[in-house]
Amino acid sequence: MDTTQLLKGVLDLTVLAVVDGEDAYGYDIVRKLRDSGLTDVGDASVYGTLRRLYAAGSLTSYVVPSESGPHRKYYGITPAGQGQLKQQREDWSHFSTTVTQILQGARA
Amino acid sequence: MTTTDAEANVAPEVRLFLARVRRELADLDPEVLSDITDGLEADFTELVEERGPDALGDPVEYAKELRAAAGIPAGARPPRGLAEQVDGFLDAGHARFDAGVAKLGELLRTDLRPVVAWLRPLWWIVRAWAAVWLVSAMFGWSMSSAPAVVLLIVAVAVSMLIGAGRVWPGGERGTLARVVLLVLNAFAVFVLFMTWASGGVGGSEYDRGWSDGFNEAGAGGYATPIEEQAGIYSDGRWVSNIYPYDASGKPLTGVQLFDQDGKPIDVVTQPDCTSTTAAPLPPLAVDELDMAEVACTDEMTGEPLQPRIFYPWSNGAAQLYNVFPLPSRVQPDTALDPNAFAEGAEDAPAIQEPPLATVPEVSLPGVATSSPSASPSASPSASAGTADKP
Numbered sequence A: 001m002d003t004t005q006l007l008k009g010v011l012d013l014t015v016l017a018v019v020d021g022e023d024a025y026g027y028d029i030v031r032k033l034r035d036s037g038l039t040d041v042g043d044a045s046v047y048g049t050l051r052r053l054y055a056a057g058s059l060t061s062y063v064v065p066s067e068s069g070p071h072r073k074y075y076g077i078t079p080a081g082q083g084q085l086k087q088q089r090e091d092w093s094h095f096s097t098t099v100t101q102i103l104q105g106a107r108a
Numbered sequence B: 001m002t003t004t005d006a007e008a009n010v011a012p013e014v015r016l017f018l019a020r021v022r023r024e025l026a027d028l029d030p031e032v033l034s035d036i037t038d039g040l041e042a043d044f045t046e047l048v049e050e051r052g053p054d055a056l057g058d059p060v061e062y063a064k065e066l067r068a069a070a071g072i073p074a075g076a077r078p079p080r081g082l083a084e085q086v087d088g089f090l091d092a093g094h095a096r097f098d099a100g101v102a103k104l105g106e107l108l109r110t111d112l113r114p115v116v117a118w119l120r121p122l123w124w125i126v127r128a129w130a131a132v133w134l135v136s137a138m139f140g141w142s143m144s145s146a147p148a149v150v151l152l153i154v155a156v157a158v159s160m161l162i163g164a165g166r167v168w169p170g171g172e173r174g175t176l177a178r179v180v181l182l183v184l185n186a187f188a189v190f191v192l193f194m195t196w197a198s199g200g201v202g203g204s205e206y207d208r209g210w211s212d213g214f215n216e217a218g219a220g221g222y223a224t225p226i227e228e229q230a231g232i233y234s235d236g237r238w239v240s241n242i243y244p245y246d247a248s249g250k251p252l253t254g255v256q257l258f259d260q261d262g263k264p265i266d267v268v269t270q271p272d273c274t275s276t277t278a279a280p281l282p283p284l285a286v287d288e289l290d291m292a293e294v295a296c297t298d299e300m301t302g303e304p305l306q307p308r309i310f311y312p313w314s315n316g317a318a319q320l321y322n323v324f325p326l327p328s329r330v331q332p333d334t335a336l337d338p339n340a341f342a343e344g345a346e347d348a349p350a351i352q353e354p355p356l357a358t359v360p361e362v363s364l365p366g367v368a369t370s371s372p373s374a375s376p377s378a379s380p381s382a383s384a385g386t387a388d389k390p
Helices: A004-021 A026-035 A043-055 A079-107 B003-008 B012-024 B030-037 B040-051 B059-070 B082-108 B113-139 B146-163 B175-197 B205-218 B273-278 B286-291 B384-388
Strands: A059-064 A072-077 B232-234 B237-239 B308-310 B328-330
Touching (some): A004 A043, A004 A072, A004 A079, A026 A043, A026 A072, A026 B040, A043 B030, A072 A079, A072 B040, B012 B059, B082 B113
Antiparallel strands (some): B232 B237, B308 B328
């Protein structure tokens, strides 16, 4: 199945979860998501999500100058972002459990 | 290390890709745009190192995805080419102009749109004039010369057709046509400014030189009999007097001329140095010369000449300069002598001999010509021209 639609719903949650561990720059986040198994995630979708979360106050950003090339823009999570992450984590847990149960019931 | 140095390390394909993405997002607030695209150079550089340049993909698609994920409404302003941008710019300028007119109309409590609509054809004529002025200036023509007049008629016609949208670039909504029209109009404004700056609106160089001379002549504190400048030109030459002939070809005296509005036709511009130059006059005695205003000088020798001064006819109440031929005399100064016609005056102004003793008889089918010797209503058949009446 096309996972793009599914990804849309969980992109906020997964991005917040990645940044929650340690601050990261955009491509770093993309790579981590892909390495974790979300291979279909689009770069632009991640950057757009970062921008939206930043505008909503869930993320902070800061620029780190580089010696060898262009500067990097890092994102970190804010307390508001942590609150959002906690809430969404619970929502997702509940939602996925429900969906799993439905699917198991259908098969049974 | 400055940002510029840092950007120098960005691969060209990354820079190009980002430039395209930024252009797709050009409608965004600059702050938002920098927010959303800052730092992408570094990330894309890493991406290209890891996955190769092809991983960048399509910038348009990328921008679309970025927009969607960031929750920015897509297509607030769809991607546009140069022509569309120019069109948009022109539309915006037009809208601003309309708004300005509306605002001014509010201030003046009148709707100015009909006024603007009415002024447009006027502008079409003015810009045609500007074009002809430019051509005439290049060829050294006078604006009253035949080629300039013919050109003006053609130019006004073409300008009107363009204005009415019948001829390219008028009427076309194509971007090129609009730009060409704008440039032409702007150039016309520039030319008009140049004519104004060079004082060329007053007429040809000949006219200007002449009126300068006239002003200088009148600036000595002497009374200039005719306050307003008058004059008629025929075939580019100044008309100083008119000699009418009747249909039978005989010279007439005391013919009153009026134009289509019933305005008296006054050809006199004092003093008449032209005819003076044409017929050299006996010089004044030295003591008289010192007293006299030098109104005219010989063009060749610079010798002072006496001007020819035209005297008016009279209807008992007013002095009339529209009765022809006008009497004149050569006198030392330019002021009219009120006693010039007094009895016993030696050199009373006189009507000069007509240039032609008689001219060929003329007729127009079906038109009874009048002659001063016969009243047309009383006995039309007595008129000289009626012989040709069918």
